[in-house]
Amino acid sequence: MGIAEKLPEGNIITTSLDTVLNWARTSSLWYMLFGLACCAIELMATGAARFDFDRFGMMFRASPRQSDLMIVAGTVTKKMAPRIRRLWEQMAEPRYVIAMGGCAISGGPFYDSYSVVKGVDEVIPVDVYLPGCPPRPEALLHACIKLREKIRKETIATKKHNVEATKQ
Numbered sequence: 001m002g003i004a005e006k007l008p009e010g011n012i013i014t015t016s017l018d019t020v021l022n023w024a025r026t027s028s029l030w031y032m033l034f035g036l037a038c039c040a041i042e043l044m045a046t047g048a049a050r051f052d053f054d055r056f057g058m059m060f061r062a063s064p065r066q067s068d069l070m071i072v073a074g075t076v077t078k079k080m081a082p083r084i085r086r087l088w089e090q091m092a093e094p095r096y097v098i099a100m101g102g103c104a105i106s107g108g109p110f111y112d113s114y115s116v117v118k119g120v121d122e123v124i125p126v127d128v129y130l131p132g133c134p135p136r137p138e139a140l141l142h143a144c145i146k147l148r149e150k151i152r153k154e155t156i157a158t159k160k161h162n163v164e165a166t167k168q
């Protein structure tokens with residue numbers, strides 16, 4: 001007896017493993033409880049009731065082991081950069097990064113400071129760049145929608161991140 005004969009009406013749905021995995025990943029992006037400077041205030045606002053991150057299946061996790069999204073919200077100092085790298089390495093794959101705000105993208109107002117990294121992509125690979133100083137919660141939600149679109153195009157046939165491929 002085939003599977004189709006066991007189902008009501010004899011119907012069966014077929015799909016690809018990529019579609020199922022990507023659907024699951026886009027529906028449960030758990031971001032790390034982590035903020036570096038003033039952009040983190042907007043990140044917190046996005047997670048609160050008014051903007052309601054949860055409706056995307058997005059919840060913060062206090063451990064990198066349980067997170068698959070790092071939202072780098074704030075100024076990346078040279079002192080903090082190795083810690084960011086360590087946290088990113090502790091996240092389970094596939095892992096994603098949103099650079100939130102001018103500081104995380106390029107150093108922002110502190111681009112010529114001796115102590116600030118000129119973009120977090122010098123430390124870890126970035127999937128979505130979100131400009132602003134700071135970006136509003138609506139913009140962060142839009143960045144997450146863009147990330148979900150990107151994830152939907154992924155395939156398990158290719159490895160997402162190669163640690164050696166990053167700049168550091």
Ligand code: SF4
Pocket residue numbers: 037038039040073074075100101102103104108109132133134135
């Ligand atoms: S981009 Fe602007 S708001 Fe965001 S951390 Fe830098 S100075 Fe603060």
